[in-house]
Amino acid sequence: MGNNNKKSKHNSNERRANHGSRPATARVRADADGNGRVATAARAGRGESQTRQDTDLRTYSIPDYRAERPAFTVLQRVEKDADGNEHVRYEVSGDLDAPLPPIRDSRYLDRQQAIQIYRYMLLNRKMEVALENLYKQGKVVGGVYFGLGQEACSCASAYALDKDDWFAPMIRNQGSLLVRGFRASDTMMQYMAKADSPTGGRDGTSHFGDIEKRNMVSPISMLGDLIPVLAGVALGARLQGRNVAVMTYIGDGGQSTGVTYEGINFAAVQNLGLVLVVESNLWAYSTPSNMQYRCKDLAERALGYGIPGVIVDGTDACQVYDAAHEAVERAHRGEGPTLIEAKMMRMKGHAIHDAAGYVPKEMFEFWKKRDPIARFENYLLQDKKWLTGQENEALIAHVDEIIEAEREIAVNSPMPAPESAEGGVFCENGCHEVKPKYGTPKVRKGTGSYKATEAAVHLK
Amino acid sequence: MQLTYLEAIRQGIWEEMERDPAVFCLGEDIGVYGGAFKVTDGFIDRFGPERVIDTPIAESAIVGAAFGASLTGMRPVAEFQFMDFIACAMNQISNMVAKTHYLWGAPAPLVLRGPSGGYVHGGPFHSQNPEMWFVHNPGLKVICPATPYDAKGLIKAAIRDNNPCVFFEHKYLYRRIKEEVPQEDYVVPIGKARIAREGRDLSVITYAAMVHSALEAAEILSKEGIEIEIVDLRSLVPIDRQAIAQTVKRTNKVILLHEHSRTGGLAGEIAAIINEEAFDDLDGPIVRIAGLDSAIPFSPPQEHHYLPKVEDIVRESRRLKAY
Numbered sequence: 150m151g152n153n154n155k156k157s158k159h160n161s162n163e164r165r166a167n168h169g170s171r172p173a174t175a176r177v178r179a180d181a182d183g184n185g186r187v188a189t190a191a192r193a194g195r196g197e198s199q200t201r202q203d204t205d206l207r208t209y210s211i212p213d214y215r216a217e218r219p220a221f222t223v224l225q226r227v228e229k230d231a232d233g234n235e236h237v238r239y240e241v242s243g244d245l246d247a248p249l250p251p252i253r254d255s256r257y258l259d260r261q262q263a264i265q266i267y268r269y270m271l272l273n274r275k276m277e278v279a280l281e282n283l284y285k286q287g288k289v290v291g292g293v294y295f296g297l298g299q300e301a302c303s304c305a306s307a308y309a310l311d312k313d314d315w316f317a318p319m320i321r322n323q324g325s326l327l328v329r330g331f332r333a334s335d336t337m338m339q340y341m342a343k344a345d346s347p348t349g350g351r352d353g354t355s356h357f358g359d360i361e362k363r364n365m366v367s368p369i370s371m372l373g374d375l376i377p378v379l380a381g382v383a384l385g386a387r388l389q390g391r392n393v394a395v396m397t398y399i400g401d402g403g404q405s406t407g408v409t410y411e412g413i414n415f416a417a418v419q420n421l422g423l424v425l426v427v428e429s430n431l432w433a434y435s436t437p438s439n440m441q442y443r444c445k446d447l448a449e450r451a452l453g454y455g456i457p458g459v460i461v462d463g464t465d466a467c468q469v470y471d472a473a474h475e476a477v478e479r480a481h482r483g484e485g486p487t488l489i490e491a492k493m494m495r496m497k498g499h500a501i502h503d504a505a506g507y508v509p510k511e512m513f514e515f516w517k518k519r520d521p522i523a524r525f526e527n528y529l530l531q532d533k534k535w536l537t538g539q540e541n542e543a544l545i546a547h548v549d550e551i552i553e554a555e556r557e558i559a560v561n562s563p564m565p566a567p568e569s570a571e572g573g574v575f576c577e578n579g580c581h582e583v584k585p586k587y588g589t590p591k592v593r594k595g596t597g598s599y600k601a602t603e604a605a606v607h608l609k
Numbered sequence: 610m611q612l613t614y615l616e617a618i619r620q621g622i623w624e625e626m627e628r629d630p631a632v633f634c635l636g637e638d639i640g641v642y643g644g645a646f647k648v649t650d651g652f653i654d655r656f657g658p659e660r661v662i663d664t665p666i667a668e669s670a671i672v673g674a675a676f677g678a679s680l681t682g683m684r685p686v687a688e689f690q691f692m693d694f695i696a697c698a699m700n701q702i703s704n705m706v707a708k709t710h711y712l713w714g715a716p717a718p719l720v721l722r723g724p725s726g727g728y729v730h731g732g733p734f735h736s737q738n739p740e741m742w743f744v745h746n747p748g749l750k751v752i753c754p755a756t757p758y759d760a761k762g763l764i765k766a767a768i769r770d771n772n773p774c775v776f777f778e779h780k781y782l783y784r785r786i787k788e789e790v791p792q793e794d795y796v797v798p799i800g801k802a803r804i805a806r807e808g809r810d811l812s813v814i815t816y817a818a819m820v821h822s823a824l825e826a827a828e829i830l831s832k833e834g835i836e837i838e839i840v841d842l843r844s845l846v847p848i849d850r851q852a853i854a855q856t857v858k859r860t861n862k863v864i865l866l867h868e869h870s871r872t873g874g875l876a877g878e879i880a881a882i883i884n885e886e887a888f889d890d891l892d893g894p895i896v897r898i899a900g901l902d903s904a905i906p907f908s909p910p911q912e913h914h915y916l917p918k919v920e921d922i923v924r925e926s927r928r929l930k931a932y
Contacts, residue, residue: 351712358713360680367713369704377670378705381677381685388633388659388683395677408700411670418665419674574747576716576771583718583771585682590630597654599623601616602647 211448213460214468215492216250219243221512223437239437241509249518252528255467257474260535262308264544266466267529267536269304270522271548273324276333279556280340284501288560290342291353296321298496299430301466301521304328306396306426306489309473311481313587314394315382317366317375318355321428321495322398326355329363333552337559350565360586364393372403376412376425383421383480389587394480396424396473402433404450405441413486417454422480424473425488428463430495435507448490456486463493464521467528493521612790615783617757618722619648621764622686624794626656629684632768633660635671636688645690646724646783668697672721676706676773679719684768689723692777693737706773707748716771722764724780726818727868727900727916731780732907738817738869738900743775744845744878750774750799751845755820757788759843762797770799779818786821799844802852808836811862811893811929814853814879816842819866819917826922835930837864845875853879854886861892862929868916871899893932896925 221243228238255263273296280293296303303324310316310329318325323336331347338346339353347357358367366378379395386393399409404427416423427447431438444450451458457479461468469491476487494516498505529536536544573580612620626632633656634649640663643650653661664671668689675685689695695702702721709717727736743749750772754760760778767774805820806827813823820841827837840856842849857863863883865876876897883895898917905915 348713356712358715360715366677366680367709367715369708371700371704374669374673374701374705377667377673377701378677378680380670381674381679382681383677384674385678385681385683385685388678389681408669408673411665411667412673414665415667415670415674419662573714574711575750576710576718581714581716581771583682583684583716585631587681590633590683592630593657593659595654595657597651599620599655600651602619602643602650 209452211446211451211458211460214253214472215460215462216253216465217247217462219247219492219515221245221431223431223439223509239507239509241512245511245515247515249524250462252465252524252532253467255471258467258470260533263467263529263533263535266305266308266470267522267525268544268548269308269324269328270300270466270525271545272327272333272551273300273304274522275548275552276323276327276336276555279333279552280337281501283337283341283556283560289340291340292500292502293340294320294323294354294500295497296323298494298516298521299428299463300324301525302426302428302463302469302491302493305466305469306424306473306491309470309477310394310396311477313364313391314396314477314480315364315366315379316396317358317368317379319368319372319375319398319400319403319428320354321430323355326365329365331363331365333555334558337555338562341559341562342564343559343562344565344569345562349569371406373399373406373409373412376409376423377415378412380412380416380419380421380423380486383416383423384419386587387421387483388590389585390591391587392422392481392483394422394424394477396426396477398426398428400433401427401429401431401438401441401447402436404447413454413456413488416486417456420483420485422483423486424476424480425486426473427488427490429490429492430463431512432495432505432508434499434503446490448488451488454486454488456488458488458490460490460492463491464516464519464524466521466525493519610790610792611787612757612761613784613787614754614757614760614779615646615648617761617790618764618778619650620790621761622649622768623652623655625765625768626652626660629768631682632684632686633662633678634686634688635662635664635675637664637666637671637690639663639688644688646780648778649688668694669701672698672701672706675719675721676701676709676717679717680715684718684720686720686722686768689721691731691735692723692725692739693734695721695723695739695775696742699742702743702749702773702775703746707746709748710772711748717773718771720764720767720774720776722767722776722778724783725777726779726781727905727912728781728818730907730909730912733904736905736912738777738867740775740777740845741869741873741875744875748773749846751777752799752843753777753779753817753845754843755779755782755805755817755841757786758790759797759803759841761790762795763799763843765794766796766799769796774799777817781818782821797843800847800849802840802842802849804856805839805841806837808838808860810836810860811864811926812838812840812856812860813864813866813922813926814840814842814856815866816845816875817868819868822917822919823866823922825919826926829919829923830926833927835926837926848878848882850882850886853882857883857887858890861890862932863891864896864898864922864925864929866898866917866922868900870902871897872902874899893929896929898922898925
């Protein structure tokens with residue numbers, strides 16, 4: 150997308166918003182390719198993806214649900230200190246004084262659901278505060294990763310999944326785990342490397358999974374590898390006659406990896422129900438997004454894959470939910486993958502050891518005003534009047550109680566016995582039964598019968 | 610029925626797909642074209658494009674998708690056009706697939722298969738023996754059959770196994786060897802070596818195409834009165850420690866033979882096993898015959914020089930016999 154500078158405000162703002170409710174088929178006249186050449190934009194639907202038609206019209210559509218579109222540029226700049234020594238620092242430019250936008254009403258969430266998401270966001274944050282305290286008490290092995298400022302993205306996206314759907318979190322999606330039914334103590338024990346942690350101490354953080362009940366694939370530390378894996382889950386389920394949605398996440402840093410491309414492209418050509426939440430949180434460890442990619446919005450990449458893309462405000466739980474819900478519905482209908490770009494900011498360092506001194510302070514100030522929990526709380530209490538002050542206080546107190554009880558469980562779990570490092574490398578002696586999860590795969594047999602193959606011509 | 614090595618693998622996969630609807634294949638050009646070496650020729654017409662999937666040229670996606678499908682209880686068989694290209698998927702295999710069962714207890718019943726090996730002038734990117742990359746990764750089974758009977762029995766065993774199996778098909782053997790393979794269903798257990806030839810004077814422990822080089826050398830040596838015992842390992846992980854120890858106890862002298870580069874090759878590991886299990890039974894130094902420590906070159910004279918030869922085995926056997 151070399152022409153991203155040409156994108157007019159008119160194009161990317163008003164028009165996008167108009168089409169926000171129909172991401173799968175919405176079309177907007179292109180950001181010109183310069184010579185008026187146009188072709189059909191990616192379309193949903195299995196048949197269509199197989200028989201994509203060339204026309205004389207190239208139309209692009211990236212619906213943008215956001216109520217505001219903060220555009221910052223972060224560049225490296227040489228500064229001189231008092232002694233005249235030069236230092237390279239990051240400098241931000243853009244409208245840092247923009248007023249706080251309202252939460253968009255969800256087209257799908259009712260009062261009860263909105264309050265549940267809010268509750269999960271509170272659990273998410275308070276669990277991470279508890280983890281920070283456990284770390285300070287020396288009870289954590291290694292570091293702690295936070296999703297501060299990203300709770301709406303984690304919780305509202307995972308909330309859109311059905312029970313039979315699958316997901317895989319990234320390091321900051323600890324809220325997604327809570328939504329999918331894992332306990333806070335599971336994550337806490339992982340961080341403390343305890344015997345009762347889901348991996349029995351063999352790995353930490355959110356690196357665990359469950360293919361039986363909660364349909365979670367364990368993440369690994371390398372970025373992007375989950376994407377083809379989740380596509381494969383959808384492929385396996387489809388062979389068994391089920392269209393499941395498979396949700397995973399990738400950051401603006403992680404999407405730089407090659408396997409990200411391979412995975413999305415595979416899901417696209419196979420028309421698999423991948424829901425990829427691209428969490429544009431502006432910083433990949435210490436590297437700003439301006440140094441990760443050149444296009445304006447990562448959602449634009451969806452065009453290159455031939456799949457729908459949509460942009461949401463990652464600090465607005467309603468927008469995240471709506472986009473995720475629509476993507477999940479598409480997946481259930483067998484219409485293929487969706488890329489959701491959620492824009493927000495990582496409000497802490499990469500992990501607990503990192504004070505994030507490289508981030509210009511104005512950025513923290515800007516996004517602090519957009520705290521997803523404060524915004525959603527205000528929305529539920531003031532805008533919608535779905536919660537009274539008293540109900541809210543009771544809810545927060547209850548969440549505090551839960552987290553304290555979970556903390557107790559986690560702290561009281563023993564460390565694993567040293568010998569428990571052994572065994573389990575292979576699945577053997579009947580330790581697991583492998584059978585198709587959704588029933589016997591539907592088999593279609595052609596008329597071809599076995600006959601010996603002709604001689605190969607390659608490297609005889 | 611007389612089957613080539615390639616036909617035996619093809620028949621094994623075909624029969625497994627007939628037997629178990631959870632088995633499916635994916636890979637580059639495996640469907641309509643039938644695979645670069647025609648291992649899956651005709652499969653798409655029989656089993657349909659749903660179960661014989663032509664993929665983009667994206668090895669990480671192939672492994673990732675196979676792994677994901679295996680988590681839902683499917684048994685994917687992923688083809689690599691050449692095993693050299695499996696390097697493109699190394700992170701998926703090493704960090705995702707291999708560690709899964711140990712870390713979070715999910716079985717990953719998938720097969721990663723494809724042609725490897727030299728002697729066909731494929732050059733540095735179509736002749737490699739990358740098996741040791743996987744031997745070094747706990748959690749993977751590594752299988753290297755040498756005969757049509759074993760190739761069929763082992764591919765079936767790999768497909769039925771609940772663990773990720775990396776299956777190396779030696780492309781030199783594909784259509785060069787033929788043998789009688791039973792009509793009825795059978796599997797060859799993974800992890801059991803076989804004696805390819807019995808002999809009293811010394812042992813050659815090897816696998817894949819080198820088994821045949823050793824057999825050729827054995828004929829020559831036999832005429833001189835030197836009887837070598839040939840152990841075909843069949844699988845590198847799990848490795849049959851017992852068979853290694855037993856042959857050393859019988860012959861007291863051993864040659865370790867493989868195409869893979871000498872440094873970091875399996876011979877070093879086997880030598881360590883012999884040291885641990887049968888040190889007192891040795892009557893001579895452990896001899897290694899292996900590929901050179903370089904990339905495998907393209908030009909036939911250079912490739913010939915790089916790879917182990919029958920005459921190397923004959924020469925080293927005479928030397929060791931005389932020791």
